[in-house]
Amino acid sequence: MAPQDPGFRTLCPTRWTVRAASLQSVMQNFSVIQSSLDSFADMAKRDPEMSARCTGVAAQFSSFDFLFGVALGEKVLKLVDNLSKALQHKKMSAAQGQVLAELTIKSLALMCTEAEFSNFWEKLIEKQSKEDVAEPSLPRKRKRPCRYDEGSSGHFATCIEDHYRVMYFSAFDMAIQSIKSRFDQPHYKIYSKLECTLLKGAAGESYTDDLSSIQELYCTDFDSNILQTQLLILYSHFRETAVTPALMDVVDYVKSLGKPGQLLLSEVVKLIRWILVAPATNATSERTFSALRIVKTYLRCTITQARLNHLLMLHVHKEACDSLDLELCIDDFCRESEHRRNIFGSM
Template sequence: MVMALSKHAGPSLSAQLERVLVVEDKPFQPRDLTFPLVAFGVKNVVCRSFQPSWFSSWEWLHWDSKSERAFCHTCCLAVSKKLLIASCADGAFLTKGFQNWKDATTSFRRHESSECHREAVERLLTVPATTKDVGELLSSKLAEDKRAARESFLKILSALRFLARQGLPMRGDGPQEEDCNFSQLLKLTSSSDPAFAEWLQRKSSKYTGHDMQNEILQVMAHRILRGIIEEMQGQFFTVMVDETTDSSTIEQMTAVFRWVDDQLEPHEEFIGMYALEKADAATIFGMIKDVCTRLNLPLEFCRGQCYDGASVMRGHRNGVAAQLLQINPKALYTHCYGHALNLACQDMVRDIKCIKDCLNTVFELSKLLKYSAKRNATYQRLKDDMAPDQAGFRTLCPTRWTTRSASLASIVSNYSVLQASLTEFESMATYDAEMSARVSGIAHQFSLFSFLFGVMLGRKILGLAENLSKTLQKKDISAAEGQAAATVTLRSLTSLRNDTSFDTFWADVVKVQSANDVDEPVLARKRKTPARFAVGTGPGHYPESPADHYKPIYFAAIDTVMACIKERFDQPGYKVYSCLEGVVLKAANGDDYSAELARVEDMYATDINVPLLQTQLPLLKSLCTGGGNISIGTIKTALLNLGRGRELLSEIFAIMKLILVMPASNATSERSFSALRRLKTYLRTTMAQARLNALLLLHVHKDKADLLSLRQCGDDFVAANEHRLNIFGKFQ
C-alpha cells in the first residue's frame, strides 16, 4: 500500500531533499576517501571524522561530498519515490544530514530502529523494485529480526494446530496459566531453540494470549472452510443437519454438506455448529438458509435433505423439509436410514413380548453392574475364575436398539457367570429389601427358559439389524446403495422364516439351556379361548410340544421386523429418486426404461440434457459386460475405467452424481456430536461459539489440518493490521 505525503505549508519533504542532494539507486560509500575533520568541544577540542568501517555495519549510509554529511539512503529513496509520510521523517538523516561523529554509532542505531526508517523499508518492500539493487538498501539487522520473528510465530502456529487437531485444551485454570498445555508445549519447543526462548521472554507482542489464540484458530479454520467451499462450487449437494444440547445447555445445530466430485467420490463435509435460540422448524430452516448464503452455496443446487424423523424436521406442512421443498422441489427429503432402522427394531421389540421382557431384564442387570463398583468387582472375580477366556458382559445401550445384539451375545456367553453373580448379589443385599427384591427378580428371570429364548432370538434378529446399521453409517454409501443393503437384509430374514431354520435355532437354545441352570421348556396349561374371540364351534388349537409353542413367536418376530423395515424404508422422496437409479440400471441390463426416463425428465430437465442422455443410455449395456448382478457400484466402476472417454457419457455421469449425492444416513452429524462432547466438556463450558467452531473444524478435518500451510496462515494473520506487518513482514 503506497501512502502519499502529508500536505503542510512550505516546501514539501521531497522538495527539501532535492535542495540537498540528488538520490541515486545506490548509496555513495567511498571507503578510501580522506574524510574531513570536525572539531568538538570548547576548551578541550577534539577532532573527529567519518569512519569508512561504518559503511559495513550500516549499509544504508550515504556520503554526500558537497555537504560533507551522512544521509540515510533508504529513507531518501523512499521520500524521492513519495512513499514516506512527512510526519515521521527524521531530518538528521534526510534533509539536514548527519555530522555529529562523536555520537555517530548511537545515532545510527537509534535511526535504524526508528519508525521513519522502518516505514521506509516496508514501503520499498511493498512497491515493485525498479532495479535489482533495491535489496541492498535494506538493513540486514531489520531483515534478520523479521526472519526470526516469523520463525518464532510459525512455532506458535504449529503448537496451536497440534492442540486443536488432537482436541486438547489449551488454556489453564485461573490467572496463572504456566501449567496449561499451550504454555508447556511452547516451553518444550523453546528448550531446543534459544531464539524462540528469547521470544517467549518478551513482555509484549508475543502473540500467545487468549485473544491471539482465538484469532489464529479462526484464521486456520477459515482457510479449511474456504478450501471445502471452493471444491463444492458448482456441484450438487445435500443438506444434513441435526441438533443436540452441549454441556453448557446450549442447543447446537450441526451442518454437514454432502457432494460428489468428478471421480464420483462422495464427500460429507462438516461445516460447523450453530447455536439455536429455539429448536423449531422456522429457526432451523432460517439457519440453513443463512449458512448457505454466507458460504455462497445457492439452494438451487441442493438436491437432497437428510434428517431424523422428528416432526420438526419432516412435518408435512411446516417442517424443515417441507419449507425447503417449497423453495426447491428437487431437494428430495430422506429420513435417515439409520434412524429408520432403529425405529423399526423398536417397533419389533414392542410387539414381541418375550424379547421386550428379556431386554427389560438385561437393562436392569446393566444398572446393577454399572452403578455399583462392589457388584462389578464381584462379577469380575467370578468371571476370572469360571470363564477367563470369554469376553465380559456388555451393558445395554439405552438409545440405539441396533447395537443391543452385542449385549445379548455377552449374556449367552456369560450365562453361568451371571447366574453365580446374581446369587452373591442376593447375599450382599440382605439388609436392603428393595435391592434384594430387584436382584431376586433378575435371578428368577435368568432361570426361565422363556428369558433365554428371548435373549437368543433378540441376538439373532438384532444382529442382522446391527450389521445393516454399520453398513448404512459409511460416508460413501448412497441412498440407493442403502436401499440395496436393506433388501439384502430382508432376504436374509426371509431365509430364516422356515421350519428348518427354526429347528436349528431351537436346538441351539436347548443346548445353552442344558449347559446352564435354566428350567426345562414346558407347555402352558390349556386355556379356553374367551367367547368374544372364539371363531366357530370347533375345539381350539393347542401346541403339542414346547417347540410348537415357541415357533409362532419366532415367526412373528421375523415377520414384524421385516414389515417394520419395509414400512420405514418406503419413503415418498425415494420413489422419485429411485427413477434415477432405475434409468441407469435398466439401461445397463437392456430393459425398457421409458417410464423412469419420463419421470426423470419432469424432475431434472434443467440438470440433464435429455436428448443427449437418450443417445448415451444404450451405450451402458455394452459398457457393463461383466455379467452377473449389475448395481450402481458396478456402473460407477465401469464409468471410471473409461479414462478420457468419459465425455461420451457425460449425461450419465450427471445422473450418477445425482444418485450418489443422496446419503443413506446422517451418521456424520452424529459423529460431530461426539467431537463436540470431546471438546466442550464440563470444564470448558465457557468456550465462546467462534472458538468452538474453529476447534471443531480443525479437530474433525484432521487431514486438512495436517495439510495447512502455516506460512499462508501467517500471511492471513499479519494482513489484519500494519503493526504485525512491521514485525513479521511477509511469510511467503
C-alpha cells in the same frame, strides 16, 4: 469374572438395531452374570430397593423365556446389524442400499426353516441344561379379549416346542417385513430410480425403465433426449477406467470437469443435484450429534459456541485436517493479532 471369560458390551439405550454383540456377550457370560447378581443381592441387603432389583433381574435370568429371547434376538440381530452398519457408510447410495436389503431379506428367509429351528432349539436346550435356568413350559391358557374375539377360542399350542416355534418364525417375519416396509416406500423408489438411471448410464447398461419412471414425476424439468446423449458421453469416460462407477465416482468426475464440462453435461448435473439434495443415508449428519458429546465433555461445559464449532469441524473433517500444513496454520494464527506476533513471532 475370570480372566478367560469374554468381557461385556454395553447396551445402547437408543439403538437396538446394533446390539447383537451385546446379546452375544450376555449369552457367553450367562453363568457369570447369574452368580454376580446373587452376590450383589447379598451385599445390598441393607438397601432393600437395590436388593429387590438384583433379585428381580436374577429371577428373569433363571427363566427359560429370557434365555430364549436373548438367543433369538442375537440370531436375528446378527444379520440386521450387518445391514445397518453397511447402510451407514458415507458413500452408500440408494440403489446399493436396495441391493443390500434384498440380500439381507434372503438371508433372513433362509433362517425360517424347520431345519434351522431344530438346530436352534437343540443348542438352546443344551445351553439351558448347563445353566441355572428353569425347564421350558407352556404358558397358562388365557381367554382372548373380547375386542379380538371372532367366535373362536383361539389357538393354544399343545407342545412346548410348537409354542416356541411360533415365536421363532414370528421374529424373523417381523424383521423381514420391517426391512421391506423401509425400502418399499414410493419416494425411496423414485430416489433409487434416479440413481439407477445415472449409474446404469455411466456403466453402459440399459436404463429405459428407470428413465420412464422418473419422467412421470419430473416431466418437463429435464430433457430426456439430451440426458441420454450426455449419459453416452459419461459412459465413454468410465468405459476406459474398466471399473463399475459408484455414485461418488460420477460426482467427483463431473466436479473435476469445471464449468465448461458441466455445461456439456447439463442434464447429468441436474440429475446429480436431485440425488445429492436428499442423500440416501443420514448417518454422516447423525455422527455429528455423537461427536458433540465427545467434544463437549463435562470438563468443557463452559466452552463458547465459536470454539465448539471449530473443534467439531476439526473432529468431523479429520481427513481434511490431516492434509493441512501446520506451519501455515500457525503462521495464519499469529498474523491475526499483534499480541500473538509478539508472543509467538512469525515465519
